[in-house]
Amino acid sequence: MNKVWCVLVVAGGVAALLGDGGAGAAAQLLQSGQGAVELMLVLAGSMVLWSGVMEILNRTGDVERLGRLLARVLSPLFGGLKDGECWSAMGMNIAANVLGLGNAATPAGIRAAQLLEKQGEAGLRALAMLLVMNNSGLQLLPTTVMTLRSAAGAANPADVWLPGLLASGAATVCGLVLMGLINRGGLRRG
Amino acid sequence: MGEGLVLAVVVLIVLRGMTKGVDVYGAFIQGGKRGMDAAGSLLPALCAMTMLLAVVNASGLSRVLTSLLAPLMRLMNLPEEVAPILLLRPLSGSGSMAALQEIFVQCGVDSRAGRIASVLVSASETIFYTMTVYLGATNIRKLPWVLPVSLASYMVGAAVCGAVIH
Known part of the structure; x- marks a missing residue:
């Protein structure tokens, strides 16, 4: 991100200076801080609200239960793993991600990565699968985007829910199938 | 459909917390604080x-x-x-x-x-x-x-x- 950001700021800045002496870009640049604060206020409300609601769910123990269930259901995808602790961390990571609990998902994912690292080849294959699942962005209730849409005056802020589920569902299936095929062929050959 | 879902999810989670004996209000406040910190550092x-x-x-x-x-x-x-x-x-x-x-x-x-x-x-x-x-x-x-x-x-x-x- 560092490189991308630097290149784009310099390229954009130079192009603007050469174009109209930078007047338009300068005006927008000066307002961008205010824009960031306004955006943060919208996001902050949403984050406080949903972190609060999700903490209730977290304390019921249902997230762990869902994690254990997912670990059992998904076990064919992560074949050849014996360590039970890996399973609970992976299940928790996937469950928290799908429910949109970023606070719980990241520590569980990191713990899973560290445990899987010690499991040799099977562990690396499972970690690759876990990362692909994480990266496909499947989320049952996209609260942040709904909030941004609501703040922007959308007629129905939640109308993106079903298309979103279809898109991320397709991405998830695609990722699992591709990674499954690659894993079967042997990760190291890649 | 989506709007009803948002409301239903919140109601269900609160009900679930109540039946499980969770300090629902306390949990909300504590979770909310973490959300606030995350938002600020954003x-x-x-x-x-x-x-x-x-x-x-x-x-x-x-x-x-x-x-x-x-x-x-x-x-x-x-x-x-x-x-x-x-x-x-x-x-x-x-x-x-x-x-x-x-x-x-x-x-x-x-x-x-x-x-x-x-x-x-x-x-x-x-x-x-x-x-x-x-x-x-x-x-x-x-x-x-x-x-x-x-x-x-x-x-x-x-x-x-x-x-x-x-």
Whole structure:
């Protein structure tokens, strides 16, 4: 991100200076801080609200239960793993991600990565699968985007829910199938 | 359907907390505090991104990038306006939020571009960041295939977006 950001700021800045002496870009640049604060206020409300609601769910123990269930259901995808602790961390990571609990998902994912690292080849294959699942962005209730849409005056802020589920569902299936095929062929050959 | 769902989820979670003997109000306050901290620490990254978008948009650089991506966008039946989102989403969560806000202002929140951009942001992940965080906690320097498979899946998701949103 560092490189991308630097290149784009310099390229954009130079192009603007050469174009109209930078007047338009300068005006927008000066307002961008205010824009960031306004955006943060919208996001902050949403984050406080949903972190609060999700903490209730977290304390019921249902997230762990869902994690254990997912670990059992998904076990064919992560074949050849014996360590039970890996399973609970992976299940928790996937469950928290799908429910949109970023606070719980990241520590569980990191713990899973560290445990899987010690499991040799099977562990690396499972970690690759876990990362692909994480990266496909499947989320049952996209609260942040709904909030941004609501703040922007959308007629129905939640109308993106079903298309979103279809898109991320397709991405998830695609990722699992591709990674499954690659894993079967042997990760190291890649 | 989606609106009813939001309300139903909240009611169900509160009910579930009550039946499980959770200090529901206390949990909400404690979770909310964490959300507030996370939101506060988001501001510098958001500002870096609104600044970047200001410079890139005003200079015309975004038009150049958009026209470079145009053939790919047409192939996936996506409007040109969402090209910045498609590029930024795997790199930066703050960046895609800022770009999404920009599209709401430029094209309208209920326009096709506005809805597609919303789905692109909500139904995907900050791929490069996730990889850095998870692999950074281990001694594994590189895990082959994860990045190409993740990016290919992301493109499939984007194509589904273009197909299902009219």
